Amino acid sequence: MKKFDIIIILSLVLISTTSLALHILSSNKKYENKYAEIYIQGVLYKRIPLSKNMEEITIPIKTKLGRNVIHISGGKINMADADCHDKICVKSGTIDKIGQTIVCLPHRIVIEIKGKGKAETDDISY
Amino acid sequence: MTKTQKMIFISILVAQSLVLYIIETMIPVPFITPGAKLGLANIITVISLYSLNFFDTFFVIILRIILSTFLTGSLSSFFFSLSGGILSLLVMFVLKKFGKENVSIIGVSIMGSVSHNIGQILVASITVQNIRIIAYLPVLMIAGIGTGIFVGITSKFLLNYLKKIKFMNIN
Incomplete structure (x- = not known):
């Protein structure tokens, strides 16, 4: 594991979790x-x-x-x-x-x- | 590496990736989201990226996709595999070239898995003409990070053995 690996993993996790959260929030609207x-x-x-x-x-x-x-x-x-x-x-x-x-x-x-x-x-x- | 050695090495890689592709369909994967799978064939793509040049790797991928379509898939899965395969190759190649010492084989394979998902989702949303399929992407990306780490570690171990072969030049 090197410097870029950590950056890649962290940024991908961040992107995917935020977009997932946004999607779940928008589908819970009444x-x-x-x-x-x-x-x-x-x-x-x-x-x-x-x-x-x-x-x-x-x-x-x-x-x-x-x-x-x-x-x-x-x-x-x-x-x-x-x-x-x-x-x-x-x-x-x-x-x-x-x-x-x-x-x-x-x-x-x-x-x-x-x-x-x-x-x-x-x-x-x- | 002589021309014959290279030709045989490419055909071994293609054969191995086909076997992995078939084994993969036999392993039950918990159904998280449509299209999620282990991506074992990506091990071969990473290996050839580190041991051959760009065009030979491209050749390995194209051959694998054409042959796997003959073996299992239909024409529609051919285009999904093709788009995912080519996009992931381009991304991995660029990352490996410009990341140099800062990026290891694990980071390269993670980006490969994730961009494979992105390519497939894009072609899928074009074929059904519905952009909302992209909603599957976040979950696929998380799965891709996991399989990418697994593929990266496996390829690292495999490369250690390939380095011992005299005519191989691993970069």
């Missing part, structure tokens, strides 16, 4: 309503309002790249099934906070939760 947006190849496919007492929905998505099944219940979203080779989106688990995302890279699908209302500006969506 919004009046939450909604989930599903993007396929960068194009908005569906916008679903989320609430605690909503019905269970299953959304099958079939594109020429493959098949995905999105499952939403009680305001929580998870990828129930996918036929990609790494299954990273299925392993991502359940998301329910604003700013969280589930990504299926091989099938170019992004699910993200956004918030609207109360908080003065909608700084999550752009």
Whole structure:
């Protein structure tokens, strides 16, 4: 270990922890309503309002790249099934906070939760 | 090092990195965040950076990525590996060149791991056309620091043995 090594480690830890903290802080903001947006190849496919007492929905998505099944219940979203080779989106688990995302890279699908209302500006969506 | 020795050394490195790449897929990694893995193949990149010149290292990386795509991945993972591999090589090369005596192999490999993550995330956010994927980067960076230290220490031990080979000039 030399001088630069310590500097590198410290600065990287600092950068990553501060940006992580900022991200967690921004996702804990209270919004009046939450909604989930599903993007396929960068194009908005569906916008679903989320609430605690909503019905269970299953959304099958079939594109020429493959098949995905999105499952939403009680305001929580998870990828129930996918036929990609790494299954990273299925392993991502359940998301329910604003700013969280589930990504299926091989099938170019992004699910993200956004918030609207109360908080003065909608700084999550752009 | 003669031309033949160099050619054989490069092919040994490529073969070793492929084996590490395959072994890596067999080791279960706790699922922290999408894309987090040990990055064992980075050991070979660091080794070749310290024992060969820039273009030979570039050659080793390109060969490894093409062959590993044939073995396991799909075309999309090819571009992620390529962007991560090339960015990490450039960063490590620059750091090694200008850090000289102030930076050890551990610091070089940490920057390699982290910039590998950065390159992959950038290409990933371009392919799905969503910049918010960058939110995964902080966690990946912390994981990258850990694996970078591990890779650096392993490469250091490995280089000690390579130094004993007559035709090798480790710099």
